[in-house]
Structure formats: C-alpha cells, structure tokens
Amino acid sequence: MLYSGVEYGIIETAEKEMICVILFRPVGTAELELIRQSGFSAFPPRLPEQPIFYPVLNEEYACEIAEKWNTKTGDRKGYVTRFTVDDQYSAQFEVHIVGNQTHKELWVPAEELPKFNKHIVGKIEVIREFSAKG
Numbered sequence: 001m002l003y004s005g006v007e008y009g010i011i012e013t014a015e016k017e018m019i020c021v022i023l024f025r026p027v028g029t030a031e032l033e034l035i036r037q038s039g040f041s042a043f044p045p046r047l048p049e050q051p052i053f054y055p056v057l058n059e060e061y062a063c064e065i066a067e068k069w070n071t072k073t074g075d076r077k078g079y080v081t082r083f084t085v086d087d088q089y090s091a092q093f094e095v096h097i098v099g100n101q102t103h104k105e106l107w108v109p110a111e112e113l114p115k116f117n118k119h120i121v122g123k124i125e126v127i128r129e130f131s132a133k134g
Contacts, residue, residue: 020084020121023055023106024062028070029077032126040124042117046110053113055083057095057104059127067130076132082125089119 025043027035034044046053056062062080070078093106108116 018121019087021057021087021090022082022084023057023090024059024127025055025081025083025124026062026066026070027079027081028073029075029079032079032081035081035124041120043113043124046113051110053108053110053116054096054105055108057106058102061102061104063128063130066128071130071132078130079126080128082127083123084121085116086119086121089116 031044035042038044043053056065059080059082066078066080090106093108093112096105096107097103098105
C-alpha cells in the first residue's frame with residue numbers, strides 16, 4: 001500500500017528487491033543510546049504508559065518534534081533518525097494526521113514493536129541534531 005506524500009525507496013537485499021517506506025523518528029539522547037546499543041538496528045521497547053510507537057512520515061515533522069519537544073527535557077538535545085521498513089509489512093498500520101497535513105504518523109501498537117523492528121531494512125541513521133537555544 002503506497003501512502004500519499006511519503007518517500008519510498010527500492011532496497012536490494014541478497015534475497016530480493018523490495019519497496020520500502022522511508023520513515024523518521026524524533027528521539028532524545030536516552031532513546032538514541034538504546035538504539036546505538038542495538039547496533040542501530042532496533043528501537044527500544046515502549047514504556048508502560050506509551051501504548052503506541054509512532055514513527056513519522058516526513059523529515060519536516062520529525063525535525064519539528066525533535067527541535068520543539070525533545071530539546072525541552074533531559075539534556076535538552078533532540079535527534080532525527082531515518083530508517084526504512086518493508087512496505088508490505090508497514091501497510092497494516094494506520095496513518096494518523098495529528099495536526100496539519102505534514103503531521104503524519106504511523107501508529108504501531110507497542111506490542112508489535114519487536115516484530116516491527118525485524119522489518120527494518122538496513123540501519124537506523126541519525127540525520128539531524130538539535131540543542132536547546134539559550
């Protein structure tokens with residue numbers, strides 16, 4: 001299922017060629033450290049009060065969250081990660097618009113996150129970093 005206004009890529013693996021959706025996830029330093037510990041291959045489990053894992057569908061929105069929200073807590077740093085997921089797998093999850101048209105999130109139930117992580121193709125990359133101003 002192709003989502004409107006979302007980036008896709010063709011990824012070649014040893015077994016096959018596949019269409020992957022390009023997703024983004026704004027994170028703070030603590031979550032980034034857990035991603036690093038996984039070898040940049042998985043997102044950490046959600047906390048009990050976090051029933052949804054919600055990667056976002058565009059870099060602009062991810063930057064907005066990292067800069068405006070992640071920089072207000074902890075060490076006041078925010079990061080944007082980019083990763084790809086097999087489109088056939090990701091199509092089962094609903095896209096939610098949570099503001100304007102650029103605020104698109106893929107809602108993955110927390111209990112699905114271990115399986116979701118197995119469908120990440122390649123590594124999770126850090127593409128932007130923000131620090132609190134002032």
